Amino acid sequence: MPGHGAEVKPEALVPLDATDRRFAGLLLFDGPINGDPTLLIVDFADPTKRGEGVSTVCEPEAARTSGASSG
Incomplete structure (x- = not known):
């Protein structure tokens, strides 16, 4: 995955939600601090529709929380 380098590999995938059209999970890594939940x-x-593909979004925990709190 981008930002982790070739040596860091995902260690666990924790399912959070799944429907027939969407899967959401938390990807954890062995090596980065606190597993770098993504x-x-x-x-x-x-x-039933032609031309549609699969889209994927990966967002590290740090990116989601970096602007969450105001001082």
Whole structure:
């Protein structure tokens, strides 16, 4: 995954939510501090529509929380 280098590999995937069109899970790594939890969202194509594909969003926990608190 981008930002982790070739040596760091995912260690665990924790399912958070799943439907027939979307999967959301928390990807954890062995090595980075606190496992660097990364939200993984995969949207699946509608099998009844042509031209749709699979889209994926990966967002590290630090990116989601860096602007969350105000001082």
